[in-house]
Amino acid sequence: MSSRLLVVENVSRTFVSAADAVPAVRDASLVAHAGEFVCVFGASGSGKSTLVNLITGLDTADAGRILVGQAELGLLGESRRARLRLDTIGVVFQDHNLIEEFTALENVALPLEATRNSRAQCREGRRRALEQLDRVGLADVAHRLPRHLSGGQRQRVGIARALVGDRRVLVADEPTGALDSRGSRELFELIRSLCDDGVLAVVCSHDPMCREIADTVYEMVDGRLHAAAGVPA
Numbered sequence: 147m148s149s150r151l152l153v154v155e156n157v158s159r160t161f162v163s164a165a166d167a168v169p170a171v172r173d174a175s176l177v178a179h180a181g182e183f184v185c186v187f188g189a190s191g192s193g194k195s196t197l198v199n200l201i202t203g204l205d206t207a208d209a210g211r212i213l214v215g216q217a218e219l220g221l222l223g224e225s226r227r228a229r230l231r232l233d234t235i236g237v238v239f240q241d242h243n244l245i246e247e248f249t250a251l252e253n254v255a256l257p258l259e260a261t262r263n264s265r266a267q268c269r270e271g272r273r274r275a276l277e278q279l280d281r282v283g284l285a286d287v288a289h290r291l292p293r294h295l296s297g298g299q300r301q302r303v304g305i306a307r308a309l310v311g312d313r314r315v316l317v318a319d320e321p322t323g324a325l326d327s328r329g330s331r332e333l334f335e336l337i338r339s340l341c342d343d344g345v346l347a348v349v350c351s352h353d354p355m356c357r358e359i360a361d362t363v364y365e366m367v368d369g370r371l372h373a374a375a376g377v378p379a
């Protein structure tokens with residue numbers, strides 16, 4: 147397999163309040179490569195969203211280390227972690243989080259416009275956004291508002307937005323939670339084809355279809371990550 151893009155090494159995260167301490171992620175480790183489809187399979191409350199937040203630098207670990215490419219997240223300040231999300235790692239959630247007043251194209255172009263100001267740069271951003279929409283099979287609905295798209299199409303727009311700007315790592319938290327089984331299969335197959343194209347996808351899901359289609363499967367149980375039986379980690 148090709149280059150190592152993500153390393154999670156003995157990572158833990160406990161939420162402490164006055165009343166109690168919840169160990170949401172406990173001593174979790176995984177290694178993943180460009181072109182790999184990794185499924186983190188687990189029940190509700192097992193710690194998947196916490197892991198997603200740690201991998202994407204939206205939250206910080208109490209122990210252990212996480213490397214995305216060459217960057218060690220624990221050594222980066224908030225603004226450099228935000229930069230990493232713009233350059234390398236994109237996130238998709240169950241709720242697509244699109245801006246309802248913006249077209250599909252405008253939504254996808256948004257991450258690029260955060261760092262590009264001139265008109266020429268904006269035009270270039272739109273061109274690259276259209277390229278990403280084409281990659282997820284939605285070039286023909288680029289000018290539609292999210293409310294005129296199906297649930298599956300909205301998730302595809304979310305994936306295009308997560309990858310625009312040549313980001314190579316896609317992290318998804320229950321991306322098919324709001325889709326029927328056909329829509330779920332189509333979305334997982336899209337993610338599969340993006341991986342075949344070199345993207346690393348880490349998909350947290352409790353959908354058994356995700357396990358079937360992934361290259362590597364981890365199970366998350368009470369915050370602990372286990373390589374699923376019979377699957378090389």
Ligand SMILES: Nc1ncnc2c1ncn2[C@@H]1O[C@H](COP(=O)(O)OP(=O)(O)OP(=O)(O)O)[C@@H](O)[C@H]1O
Nearest residue numbers: 161168169170188189190191192193194195196197
């Ligand atoms: N900010 C927080 N403060 C306190 N406890 C939290 C916080 N976030 C998560 N938890 C707790 O950590 C544990 C893991 O939650 P997490 O959301 O990561 O699980 P999950 O597998 O993503 O579940 P779901 O699919 O239902 O979102 C749960 O017991 C949850 O209540």
